[in-house]
Amino acid sequence: xxxLATYNxxxxxxxxxxxxxxxxxxxxxxxxxxVWDLDPQGAATFYFRVKPKVKGGGEALVQGRRELDRAIKGxxxxxxxxxxxxxxxxxxxxxxxxxxxxxxxxxxxLAPLRGDYDYVFLDCPPSISLASEAVFRASDALIVPVVPTxxxxxxxxxxxxxxxxxxxxxxxxxxxxxxxxxxARKRLHREQVEDLRSKWPELLSTQVPSATDVERMGVHRxxxxxxxxxxxxxxxxxxxxxxxxxxx
Amino acid sequence: xSELQRFEVVADGDPEALLAAVxxxxxxxxxxxxxxxxxxxxxxxxxxGATGTTLEIRTxxxxxxxxxxxxxxxxxxxxxxxxxxxxxxxPPRFASDLPxxxxxxxxADLIEMRALVAQAEVMSRLTTLVLLDGEGKxxxxxxxxxxxxxxxxxxxxxxxxxxxRGYGREATALGExxxxxxxxxxxxxxxxxxxxxxxxxxxxxxxxxxxxxxxxADAETAWRTVLVTLNATMTDxxxxxxxxxxxxxxxxxxxxxxxxxxxxxEGVDVLAPDARDRWRGEFKWLxxxxxxxxxxxxxxxxxxxxxxxLPPERAADLSPLRDLLIDRQRRSHxxxxxxxxSDRYASLVEQWPDFLEGPWVETGPEANERGNLVAAQRLxxxxxxxxxxxxxxxxxxxxxxxxxxxKDAKRLxxxxxxxxxxxxxxxxxxxxKALKGLQDxxxxxxxxxxxxxxLAGFADALLARGDVAAATxxxxxxxxxxxxxxxxxxxxRFAERFATFDHPDxxxxxxxxxxxxxxxxx
Numbered sequence: 095x096x097x098l099a100t101y102n103x104x105x106x107x108x109x110x111x112x113x114x115x116x117x118x119x120x121x122x123x124x125x126x127x128x129v130w131d132l133d134p135q136g137a138a139t140f141y142f143r144v145k146p147k148v149k150g151g152g153e154a155l156v157q158g159r160r161e162l163d164r165a166i167k168g169x170x171x172x173x174x175x176x177x178x179x180x181x182x183x184x185x186x187x188x189x190x191x192x193x194x195x196x197x198x199x200x201x202x203x204l205a206p207l208r209g210d211y212d213y214v215f216l217d218c219p220p221s222i223s224l225a226s227e228a229v230f231r232a233s234d235a236l237i238v239p240v241v242p243t244x245x246x247x248x249x250x251x252x253x254x255x256x257x258x259x260x261x262x263x264x265x266x267x268x269x270x271x272x273x274x275x276x277x278a279r280k281r282l283h284r285e286q287v288e289d290l291r292s293k294w295p296e297l298l299s300t301q302v303p304s305a306t307d308v309e310r311m312g313v314h315r316x317x318x319x320x321x322x323x324x325x326x327x328x329x330x331x332x333x334x335x336x337x338x339x340x341x342x
Numbered sequence: 343x344s345e346l347q348r349f350e351v352v353a354d355g356d357p358e359a360l361l362a363a364v365x366x367x368x369x370x371x372x373x374x375x376x377x378x379x380x381x382x383x384x385x386x387x388x389x390x391g392a393t394g395t396t397l398e399i400r401t402x403x404x405x406x407x408x409x410x411x412x413x414x415x416x417x418x419x420x421x422x423x424x425x426x427x428x429x430x431x432x433p434p435r436f437a438s439d440l441p442x443x444x445x446x447x448x449x450a451d452l453i454e455m456r457a458l459v460a461q462a463e464v465m466s467r468l469t470t471l472v473l474l475d476g477e478g479k480x481x482x483x484x485x486x487x488x489x490x491x492x493x494x495x496x497x498x499x500x501x502x503x504x505x506x507r508g509y510g511r512e513a514t515a516l517g518e519x520x521x522x523x524x525x526x527x528x529x530x531x532x533x534x535x536x537x538x539x540x541x542x543x544x545x546x547x548x549x550x551x552x553x554x555x556x557x558x559a560d561a562e563t564a565w566r567t568v569l570v571t572l573n574a575t576m577t578d579x580x581x582x583x584x585x586x587x588x589x590x591x592x593x594x595x596x597x598x599x600x601x602x603x604x605x606x607x608e609g610v611d612v613l614a615p616d617a618r619d620r621w622r623g624e625f626k627w628l629x630x631x632x633x634x635x636x637x638x639x640x641x642x643x644x645x646x647x648x649x650x651x652l653p654p655e656r657a658a659d660l661s662p663l664r665d666l667l668i669d670r671q672r673r674s675h676x677x678x679x680x681x682x683x684s685d686r687y688a689s690l691v692e693q694w695p696d697f698l699e700g701p702w703v704e705t706g707p708e709a710n711e712r713g714n715l716v717a718a719q720r721l722x723x724x725x726x727x728x729x730x731x732x733x734x735x736x737x738x739x740x741x742x743x744x745x746x747x748x749k750d751a752k753r754l755x756x757x758x759x760x761x762x763x764x765x766x767x768x769x770x771x772x773x774x775k776a777l778k779g780l781q782d783x784x785x786x787x788x789x790x791x792x793x794x795x796x797l798a799g800f801a802d803a804l805l806a807r808g809d810v811a812a813a814t815x816x817x818x819x820x821x822x823x824x825x826x827x828x829x830x831x832x833x834x835r836f837a838e839r840f841a842t843f844d845h846p847d848x849x850x851x852x853x854x855x856x857x858x859x860x861x862x863x864x
Contacts (some may be wrong), residue, residue: 124424125444141478167508168479172421173444210443315478330441 096342097204097214099233103249105220108239108274109320111308113217115331116237116338118317121174123335125212125336128166128175132186133219133227142169143315144178146209147269151182155203156189162203163210165238171320175211196224197263201232220326222256230257230264235342239302242286270338272298275308282306298341300334305326346419346505347517348532350498353525360525361486368519370471377403380489381433381463382534386591388546395422396534399433403465409433411441413449414534414810419483419504423449436456436588455643457588462537464489464497473516481509482516484552491537501526503675536754547578549594555763557714561612562705562712568605570698570862572598578690582631584682586675589639596636599629604756608720614704617697621769624690631681638671641796648793651824652817653692659817662810666800678776717761722856724754728848732780732840741791744836748784751777769854776848783832783839790829794822 100113113129120221121127131138136146144167154160166175190196204214218229230236242252250271257264265334272293277283291297302308306325307318314321351357352795365372383397384390390397394417401409411434413423423445427433434440437450437456466489473482483504490496503520505513520526524849529536555564582591606618645664649657681687696820702709708716727748735743755777762770801818804810842848 143477145477168506172424173665227452 095204095208095211095214096235097201097216097233098235098237098338099216099218100239101216101218101229101236101251101253102220102238102240103222103227103244104342107220107241107246107300108308109133109220110141110217111311112237112239112272112274112302112331112334113215114138114141114311115317115319115328116215116335117174118171118319119332119335121171122319124173126210127213127215128172128177128207128211129215130162130177131179131217132183132225133179133217134181134184135219136181138175138217139176139178141311141315141317142167142176144169144176146179146181148180148182150177151180152186152189153182154162156186156193156199161206163206170316183219187223187264190224190228196217197228200228204232205245222252227260227263230252230267235268235270235338237338238269238271240271240290240297241275241340242273242283242290244286247286247290250290266277268341269296270298270341271296272287273301274335275304276301277304281309298334300330300337302330302334345417346415347503347513347520348519348529349501349503349526350529351501351525352498355403357488358486359503361499364469364520364523364525365484368516370473372469372471373853375467375469377465377467379463380466382461382537384461384546384795385431385453386459386533386547386587387549389452389454389456389458391532391534391546396532397449398534398683399427404563413445417714419502433460448822449476456590457784459587461543462534462541463492464533464537465492466490471854473510475509481506481512484516487533487534489537490628491540497536497540498529500529500536502757541554547594549590549597551575551759553760553763555713555761557712557764559713560710561609561713561716562702562709564614564717564761564764565605565609565709566698566702569602572602572605572760573694573698576602579857589636589643591638592632592639592678596629596632598623599632600752601756601760603629604753605760607753608724608757609706611706611708612716613706614702615706615711618706620696621697624686624694627686628690631678634674635671635678637796638667638674641667641793642671644793648821648824652820656813656817656820659764659811659813660821662804662814663797663800663818666804713761714764717757717764718856721754721757721761721765724757725751725852725856728754729844732844735836735840737837741787744784744787744833748781748788751781751784755781765855769851772851773848773855776843776845776851780839780843783835786832787829787836790832794825794829797822797825 098116100116102109102110110133117127117129129138129142131146132243139146148155148160148165150160155162155165162177165177167178168174169176174275190199193199194203207214216229216233216301218226236253238250238253240246254269257269273290276287278297286300303326305327307322307325310321311318318325318331320329353360379401381399381839383399395413395415397411397413399411400407401407408429409427411425411427412421415420421481423443425441425443425446427441432439435534437453437455438660440446440450466487468488469486471484471486472480473484475481483506485502485504485604487502488496494828501520503513503608521528539669551571553568555567559567576595579591579595579598583595586592598665603622606613606622606625609618613835642664643666645660649660652660692706731747731750735747758770758774758777762774797818801810801815
């Protein structure tokens, strides 16, 4: 079981779209996939039409009073399950802080599911906090959407610096960045992509375009490939998944 | 997790209309309907069905004709693997033919060396209905399955209620509603079993010897019953052996032959000497003619594991060896087919059942004794021999001593398997378990040595051909080294394994098995 977290310190960069679409792609290839919506806003949960509620909330999960297994909901797609968001996740930092060995907590919760899933996607809220560090510890890789803008690029710098400075936290973690919400019509985006690629040659080559298909996920309440299988976005996420699996 | 619920439509009339009425009452929404040709696959011994799964190749009748290989749990309805097959490609026959996809590995582990064989072919109309909650989310799926086996009458329409994880309450409520319909009756079997029944498919083969001998029967009856059962196993596996459908047919055929020989050997006081000698000779011949093909099968079956012991970049160096083994297997199987077509074999298969079913005019002195007493005597003798010979083996003993002990242990095992139902089943199970640990160790020691010797022979054969690369010989040398290590490990473990078998607790088990008071039922 590989644990992949879609993560960026910055919000609005396409983390949830990446988690939902990559998970759907992996499941459609026959892999057994679980998405854990850790963002209290619950966008991934909304996309999968599941009620954003976990019995006992994040507290019951973190304290081990409720097994993660019992919080899982099947989605409308084969091989694709979800642990829904819960508004109490807004206090995840506090809950983890009160737990023993907080950094290893998420990994411990996921460990019993090892035989049930091939991939787990953690859809993370934007921040860098104790919860993020717990995600870093649990994950095999961070999938980091980078919008080709100065601010977004800066947060990628911050993340790389954090990873370099905290080897005890990240341990086995791999960083897989990709350009997200790319608008090829904008000169700024084109220039930034070029500059940042020369700065970070290890970035994945697939770019996910800024497209209305992704925005329409909220209307259709599902992954792009479920309602627009031939769209540029669906193809981009498929290509991105192929590239990610090759790197893992 | 909730389990799938399955019903069959039992009322007369149009099942579609009946189900439409039920669906309307339950608030179900139809979301898909597809006509498809479905071929259900399983191994000849029904491994997939035995683990509560079905494997099918589904091809839509209209539209894109791409077939999908679907592996599904019949318990939960969960998809365990779903992979599109290449258009025009042959269906997967062996584990190595399975497409590279999630779930294939688990499926391959289950299939092992067996072939996938079509069990039933049906034409189906599959309609999926769903129950939605207020978010428009599917909480329960319902599958209506109208299937017709090729050339047969339609099967009863089947309704499957497939729970969605985390929505057990909704599934339970809908299940209760469906169960209350007079038109529906719970169906314990998956569709593939209904189709197999309708097609009159034969039962799955089993390599396990299932015998329930009468404890009060005389020895002649017990011996006869065992031999008849073993003959049925040989008959069941003959065609697959002839066609080489998979290597397990010959394996099971040979095991039945060996057990037959062993039962004849143990029947020294049950069968008449002339008849016993004659049939022992015939079955020894039958065993001998199957040995070269089985040896070649074993070499081929073991090759992937042996290749895996080499660094990945050197594994390909063994390709010439693989080709040689395939060629030898093919040639030895051709010879086996010829031997099975011989007059000698024809008279064996004609006269052996006559002997088993006809009266035994002459018998051994104990033929009329109680079967359990005679079996216990034979068991006592075989067990004492294993204990005696095993205790004589120490670090300095020759390999032959271990090989002889392996044969003795096998004889004891066959006695337990063939006549165990005459004795205390609990004690038999414990005895077999203890013996198995010892046999595994002795088998590993023997197999590694035999394989190493065989590899030396294959190296000679390749050298004699004159086109073998040095890399191939080096890779084979690496494998032999690995086999030697494994053999040494098995040799070191022997003392511990034998001590476990010879433990006072296990000795008590055997004593209970062999000490049968004459005036009881055993």
